[in-house]
Every structure is written in C-alpha cells, then in structure tokens.
Amino acid sequence: MKPGTNAELLIGPLLRRVVGTRATIWVETSAPALVRVRAGDAGGESHTFTAFGHHYALVVVEGLAPGTTAPYEVFLDGSLVWPEAGSQYPKSVIRTRDRDDGAQPVRLVFGSCRETTQHVTARKLPPDALDAYARRLMLADEPAPDLLVLLGDQVYADIPSPAVKRFLSRHRKDGHDGPAHEVVSYEEYTQLYLESWRDPEMRWLYASVPSVMIFDDHEIIDDWNSSAAWRDDIKQQSWWTERIASGLASYWVYQHLGNMEPDELAADPVYQKVIAAEDATEVLHDFAIGVDANGGYQWSFALDVGRTRLVVLDNRCNRVLDPERRSMLPPAEWEWLADQAHGDYDHLVVGSSLPWLLPPGVHHLEAWNERIATSPRPRVSAFAERVRRAFDLEHWAAFHQSFDALAALFARIGAAPSGPSSISVLSGDVHHSYVARALFGARVAAPVHQLTCSPVHNQVPSFMRPMLQVGWWRIPATVARALARAARVAAPSVRWRKVAGPYFGNAVGTLDHDGRSARVTIEGTTTDGALRTVAAVDLAS
Template identity: 50%
Template sequence: MSLQLGPVLRHVGETTATVWVQTDAPAEVEVLGCRARTFEVQGCHYALVPVSGLTPDTATPYEVRVDGATCWPEPDSSFPPSVIRTRGPETADRLRVIFGSCRYPKTGEEKLDRKLGLDALDCYATRLTDLPVSEWPDALLLLGDQVYADELTPQARQHLSGRRSAGKRSANRRPPDEVVSFSEYVGLYRHTWGDPEIRWILSTLPTAMIFDDHDIRDDWNTSATWRAEINAQPWWRDRIRAGLASYWVYQHLGNLSPTELDSDDDYQKVLAADGDCWPLLAELADRADSEVDGDKGLRFSFRWDLGRSRLVMVDSRNARILDGGERKMLGDREFAWVEQQVSDLSGVDHLIIGSSLPWLLPPALGDVQIVNEIAAGRQGLRGRLGEKIRQGADLEHWPAFFASFVRLSTMIADAARPRPDGPATISVLSGDVHHSYAARADFGEPSGAQVHQLVCSPVHNYVPAYVKPAFKLGWSSPAARL
C-alpha cells in the first residue's frame, strides 16, 4: 500500500486542517490520529483527511499512514519534516503569502526545458528547506493553470497518441495532443505534482487553488461563440466532464473547511458511495457546466479567514454566463455571494481577492478589451471580425466583461472607503498574462485602504515574444491617453 500523490496540505484553521492524498488502492488514511477512508473514481483512490484537535499557533510535524503503514515522509527523503502550522491569537496580525499561476511541468527535454526557464515554485521549495519554519509563508495561492490539458509535454503527447491509435474508432475522433478522459487527467496531475520539490512544498504550506483556462482548454468560456463551437466537437462532453470532475477532486475539495465539507451534499454523497463514484461526478460536472436561470449549478468561489486577513477567491472561468445574450464573468447569485464576503469587514485588516484573471490591466490593453466586447457584440461582418480578434488575442479578462468589471470595481471601491473598522489594504492577486506587475488603483476620491492589483505569472512557462513589447506599450503614458 502506498501513496501515488500527496500529501497536499490544504485548508488550515486554528485547531483543524485537511490533508489530501491519492493512494494506489482502497485504504484507511491516517494523519495525527485522524482517519478517513478513500473514495474511488474510475479505479483511482483519494482521501481528504480532516485533522482536528490541533493547538493554535503551533507547528506540528506529521506523518501519513495508509492502512497503518507509514508512507510519508519517504524513507530516503532529504527534505525537512512536513508540518501543519495553525493560526491563532499570536499570529492573527501576520500574514505572509506567496502566489502565482501558469506552472508547466518539467519535460525532460533539454531544449524545451531551457526555453521554459527556471521553475519558480521548485526553486522556492529548495530555498525554503534552509529557512526556519517561523519564516515560511502562511499560505500558497495557486491562481490557475495548475495543469495544461491542451499543451502536453512531448512525452505525454507520444503516450496519448499511442492510446488514441490503439483505442476504439470513437476515440480516434479525440484530439491527438489533448487529454479528454478522467484517467488522462490523473496522469497530468501525477506528472505535474510529482516532482519531489513540488510534492514537499505542497505537503507543508496550506495551499488554496483556483483554475484557469488551460486546466480545461485554452480560451475556455471566452464567449458564447467559442462555447457553441466547442460544444459541437464530439469529444467535448467527455472532456469537460473529466476536467471539472478532476478539478473537484484534485483542487476544489481542499479549498473547503472541515465544516463546509460536512455540509457539502456532493462530498457527502461521494463518501457514502459504494464503489466507483464516477456517475456522481459526471452529474456534478454537467451541473457545474450548465447555465440555469442565469447562474451555474455549482459555486467554486470560496473564502478563507487567515487571522485578521481574509481571502476571497473568485472563479472567473467556469462561473461565466454567456447564453441568452448575456455576458457576465459571474452569475448574479455567485457575484452576490462574493459581495457578501466583503460586505462586513470588521476585524479584517487586509482583504485579499484572488482571481486567475487580472482585474486591472495596463490601461491601453484594458481599453482595447472594452472596445472589442462592443465590436464582437455587433451583427454581421464587424461582429464576426471582433469575435475573431477576441479569440485570437485572448481579449477575455475582466474589462472584456465590462458590466462585471464595473460591478467588481464598485465592490472594491466600497470596501476601501474610509471607515473606522475598514481594512488597511485590499490586494487583488492574479496571474494568467505571463507578465508580472503591481498597479495601484485610484478611484478619484479619498480611500481608507490602499488598493493594488498584483500579478505573478508565469511560475514556469515561457513568455511569448509579443508579450513584453505589448505590455510595455500598454503601460506607456501615450498609449493610455489614446
């Protein structure tokens, strides 16, 4: 009995934590005396162990036992012990967070790996091993493109091509260089998270995650036209089911606190299932993907309270509403939930809003996206040309959903207004654009909080040649005045 992946330390509170693992067979998994049975998805086995009885403001080393046998740490590990560091009164005023997006795995091919450059998370993990635990970050925020389902490594493409050619005729209609099935997603996660340094840092830093397009497919939910075109592909239903189901298993579940897990109907059904729970996850994925009355059937946005700081993570990909002539980054019900999380900030010194897509872009680029949304919404040739430009140039960030952009900006401006119990800072953390920057928001009126857009991307990927001059131009004063 062994671990195939993990442990991944996820939500951590003052006295509780959750630890995610994938095992090679059905088993009972134990962490610090707390146990959970695995659940099965298409022959794969997972557990999210709820750890309780922890002491606030402590760092507790832990092991993972599978059916009584110690499987973590590995016997020959050179890394420090994995620990669970709880929050409490002594650390309530302190928060150190690292974040980023777009981490492509190592390929093993020298030329391609040289093009990709250094893996920032891998390097940070190595650096962390030499620091005392007290200097470690309090949380790791992964803001999208944790896996690349549509841009595979050469080895993965070769393996997938063999599966396609050896499969049934129906499988040959699937793209030869993109994953489609749940089992293929399993391979992606194992390759991406299986690197020793990555595996260790995920085991010891509380990690929050949200997806972006490459976790499913490039330009995912860019527009109603994009969605209609992809829905016409015979393999897409299998792909979106596998992508959303695997996201729920590998990423979303750990974003929830033990209390939220106890009240989550989908999770409780999975735990109660006898044998393979894939039918439950296929239904869940269909519900998450479908628009009903202007909203999606599942909310992936979530909230973490981190002492006197609050993280509100916003799903700016799957939550999009595109049918029936509407165009919203989030449905009204989910947006109202986000607004509710920032409506009462008493006792919150620092508000963090996570979104895989930047809220604030370089002024010129933001303006281009606003204009393009208008153009793409027109009838006839101009509309088709606008849509082609939108998809080709990835004009799909918050300004490209202008009504939602205004609503988010209004929410942030209201949260930042001067008041005795208001936050000192509001930070919007994002990735996606393969360009890192810090931008201060100016609302044109007095503000009680400093508001910044902070972007870190990519963690490990190459920067296309056009990105640097485009962003340099976008930040320039002449371009902003156009």
C-alpha cells in the same frame, strides 16, 4: 510498497487547509485503503473513495495545539508511507496559529501558470520559480507562509508534456476522435497531476505549506468560456462532452476538494454523495456535466487568515455569456462576493485568476472588442470574435460591467470608516508580473492594488511582449481609448497606474501583512535557479 498493505501513496500528501486546531490532508493511493494521519497527539483517519478507477482521501486531523509546529506521518492500512524512508527532505509539519492570532503577521505566497518541470519543448523555459522557492524554504532561513495561493493553470490539458503525449499515444485506441495531443479523458487528466505534483520539490512544498487553488482556462482548454460564440463552436466537437466532464470532475477531486475546510466538507452535497457511493464515477460525471450546462455549483470560496480576508473567485466556469448581460459572475455569486467583502478584518485580498487591472492600452482594446462583437453586422461581429480568440481578449476589461462593478465594490469597502487598510487583487494568466494602483481619489482611504504574478514556470510568447509593454505607455493607451470611445464604450469607472514591472521571467509573489501594514515582493528566477527580488512595494500607504 510497505508490508501489510496493498496500497501505495501515488500523490501526496497535500496539506490543504489549517483552520484553528484542525487540518486537512489530501492523498491519492494506488488501491483502496484506510488513510491515517498522526501529528503528535493529534490525528484523523478516513477510508479512500473511488472514482474513475482511482482512489482518494481527504483526512481531517483534529486536536492540534494552537501556536505549534507538529511533524506529521501518513499511514496506509497501518503502514507508514510518509515521510518516505531515507528522504533527504525536511519533515513535513502542520503549523497552527495562536488561539488569539489577530496580532500575528500573515504571509501569502502566490503565483500561476506552471508547466511541469519535466516539460521539454523546443523552447528553453527559465527555471521554475516554485521549485526555487521550495528549495529556499527548506533551508528554514525565513518564516514559512501561512498559505500558498495558486491562481490557475496548475496543469495544461491542451499543452501536455512530451511524456504525457506518449501516454496518450499508448492509451488511446485506434480511431479516437479527440485532439491527438490534448488530454480528454479523466484517466488522461490523472497523468497531468501525477507528472506535476510528484516533482520532488513540489511534493515537499505541497506537503509542508497549506494551499488553495482555483482554475483558469488551461485546466480545460485555451479561451474556455470566452464568449457565447465560443461555446456554440466547442459544443460541436464530438469529444467536448468527455473533455468538460473529465476536466471539471478531476478539478473537483484534485484541486477544489482541498479548498473546503472541515465544516464546509460536511455541508457540501457533492462530497457527501461521493463518500457515500461505492464508486463515485457516475456521481462526479453527472455533477460535472450538470455544472457546465446549468451552473449552480459555486467554485469561488473565502477564508480568513488572522486579520486577512481572502476571497478567491471563479473567473471561468460560471461566467454569464449572453451578449446582452455578459458577467464574470452570476448574480447570486456577486451577492456572495459583496457579503464576503464586508466584515471585521484589516486587509482584503481578492484572488482572481485573470487580472482586474491590465495595461490601459490592452484594457481599452478589450473593451472595444467586446462592444463590436455585438455588432448587428455579421462581418463585423465575426471579425471581432476572431480577434478576441487570437489575442485572448477575455479578461475583466472584456466584461465591462463586471469591471465597473468590482471597482464600485472596492470603492465602497475602501471608503468605509472602519474599512481595511489595504485591498489587493492577486492574479496570474498573462505571463508577466507587475503591480498597479487604482486611483479612486481621496474619498477611498484604503489603497487598492493589482498584484499580478505569472508565470511560475512558462513564458510569454516573444511577439506579445512589446504589446504588453507599450500598453502602459500614454500615447498607445490614448489611441486605444479613442478606438473604444468611437465604438461608444464608456470610460472605465476608475483610473490606475503602474507601480512596478512589467517583469517577463518566471516569478513567485509574497504578500505580507503585519498589523495595518502591507507589502508585496515579487521574485524572479536567476539562470542558476535561485530567486532575486524584481519588485517590492508597500501597499498600505
């Protein structure tokens, strides 16, 4: 704590968005405070807002010079709190692109599924790939990325670390009816972020590289919104209302808030209500309950970096689960996606926490399962639902119409005379990494690839590895397709083939765009915590 202030910096700063000559910095503090950020002659300030007994601010820094790198400082009530005194880490900086940045290269670093580095279990996890990347970036031997794209499972509410489990035991009163070893309340969610985001290397990385984030299921619970039957069952749990309210409210505060650029913040009705309230607890609680019950809030977002268009999709919260019209996105969001996919850019990147292209054998199995889950015979549909939950069969392949709709959109964009030179889908979730290419034929000029990089710090259960490997083999895929055909599942509207992988270790991906060229590199961790290239693929040819 610094003299002159009662507030400390609990989490942050997180450098979230850099747009032109403005940037946003997110912080959590221990008490209400005036947060001021200074980067040379540029700066900004904001009072914290309060929710659930915690204090946060998102500061808009204005007046940055184009094409510059500016170290920045954070002050609470006038006292310097960042950089920390005696820190061994390089200074955090804000990098802006040139005013006319169309010719500048673009670098996106991506990954998903990160259990905190302090997570200790009976299994030994390989080294953390983002930690390894942060340590290498500190050496300044390579260009810093324009954006860190985190594709889900930034925290695990249903698989907390031993330290968080001990907090749950101390925090809860006798007779609490929630799961004994899972996070339920907002206060418990804060422990997940406190533990994960204060990891020293991660703290430096988040403070030094702009980031955007989207949830997957583990921010809430495994298999979240996998089916209408799943929702019917989970709503019978007495603790579910608090879990979903806390999960969505904390996600909005810790992750989604920073996805918005300054102009979007000014137009977001939830943000305006939050900063206007003396205490935003009720605002966020009611918002979360309403979103879960009725939708109406768009978590998906889009942004441009140079000549690259990034569109990040909500694959979880706003799913349509009616068995007769299952869809990854509601109708209005499909229209929004189509609008965003059209425009003047060189490369289209779609962030989807769940892979669009799976191993073909797994794809056909999921499509078969979706069909028989609607069987009029109760025993058959019940069996299909049990299989769906046991093997997590709820990706794009299990939303067959959505899979084909996304394929049609890519075909239309990729075939346009002035279309992009590459289309890439960035995904995670499946705890292994691979590159696959969609085979649209000569009519679609732009190459379309699935780039899956997962996990950052986790591992796939050993019993699932053979299924994921053989899913790419021709004979198992043919058998699975025959099963789907027997259930009267139409063939997918596009074929695809594996280009690289699968790789089952912890990994981080880098997508580089330079003019009309595109290249992806996936790097896995070594036993000593360094990174090595496990896949490198040119994407624009």
